[in-house]
Amino acid sequence: MKKSISVALLALAVFAVGAQTTPQTVSLLPTISVTGQATVSIEADMATLNLAIIQQAKTPLATREAVTSAADKVIVAIQALGIEKKHIRTGTFSIYPVYDERPGKQNLITGYRGETGISVILEDTALVAGTVDTAVNAGANEIRSLNYGKKDEESLRFATLQQAVANAMKKAAAMAETLGRKLGKALTVEEEGFSLRAPDTRTYMAKAMVASSQEAFAPGSMEMSASVLVVFEME
Structure with missing residues (x-):
């Protein structure tokens, strides 16, 4: 019984050492980091x-x-x-x-x-x-x-993020081409920021003092912005 336990422990130790010494897969190609941005004008509903x-x-x-x-x-x-x-x-x-x-x-x-x-x-x-x-x-x-x-703010946010990623890819491809290389696969993508900007409430209150209600409370345009950081390989 003791011999069986010793053999099992030895096998576990060998496995642990092997796991620690196994090299991780690391890209040897040069990389490029690019910030992609997108801003979309929307109408409030x-x-x-x-x-x-x-x-x-x-x-x-x-x-x-x-x-x-x-x-x-x-x-x-x-x-x-x-x-x-x-x-x-x-x-x-x-x-x-x-x-x-x-x-x-x-x-x-x-x-x-x-x-x-x-x-x-x-x-x-x-x-x-x-x-x-x-x-x-x-x-x-x-x-x-x-x-x-906006009622469907989440879906619009996803669409804006997609545009930001596409912007990052376009910028990275142009930079890689200038360096005489081709753009490879994306290694990491991070969302850096997101915002939905609408006219300040004080704007409506100020207009209400000098204009009719309909004019004072017109929603105006809103802007949805997204920013992402993408790291690409360069081939």
Whole structure:
């Protein structure tokens, strides 16, 4: 029994030594590293609107009731536009005391201020202006943010990455040709960065002060960018 165990251990040791000394396959051809980039202009087909409901009353309970009542009215008004309930969400409720600002009475509480948020997902950008007008008329106090986006963002991201890789191959082939060589296979590919740039929310808020709602909330163009690092062999 001991002899069998010794033989097994010896075989395992020989296998381990052999595994450690087996040389790895390494390309002996020269390589070239290239950064590929791609930027695609896209049109938004959805938007997320974030509203604020702010109310003030004498007591915490009265403040909560005022905020809840105002938020319910806004939600009902938005749903009347045909927007599904699953696309409307309310945020957390916050409340804090309001102090007397007169000299010598700064520690005197005169009431309470409460607020909550309402987030609305719009699957049609043409609904943005009407939704904003409806929400404000129903009692929404502030437009906190407006973000445009794409429903199929993931598939567009993959397509942009493919274009970035193609750009890297084109650049690498041109560089290899200049050196009198041919471009070989890709050894490694790394995603260096990805971004989706849309007009800043403040742009819409500024336009809303001087233009009609339809003009103020036009989505404009967005840019999707990708960058990759590819290492190729040169033959």
